[in-house]
Amino acid sequence: MQKQGKKHLLPLSLFLWLSSNLLLSPMIYAATGQVIARTTAGAIGLLLLVTIAMAIYLLIVILQPERF
Numbered sequence: 001m002q003k004q005g006k007k008h009l010l011p012l013s014l015f016l017w018l019s020s021n022l023l024l025s026p027m028i029y030a031a032t033g034q035v036i037a038r039t040t041a042g043a044i045g046l047l048l049l050v051t052i053a054m055a056i057y058l059l060i061v062i063l064q065p066e067r068f
Contacts, residue, residue: 017049017053020049021045021046021049024045024048024049025038025041025042025044026041028041
């Protein structure tokens with residue numbers, strides 16, 4: 001039962017990341033005053049989410065190195 005839960009974790013996490021980008025992208029677009037294109041705002045939002053994910057991952061690796 002544990003392995004089946006892990007199998008569905010990746011699609012669920014990807015869905016949540018993309019959904020949060022849909023919420024984040026309009027905020028970036030609105031904050032710039034329409035100076036940048038919508039696709040650029042989406043790319044900035046995606047880069048921001050990836051940067052946050054990498055920071056969290058590296059923090060976990062630093063604090064718990066025996067797991068890796």
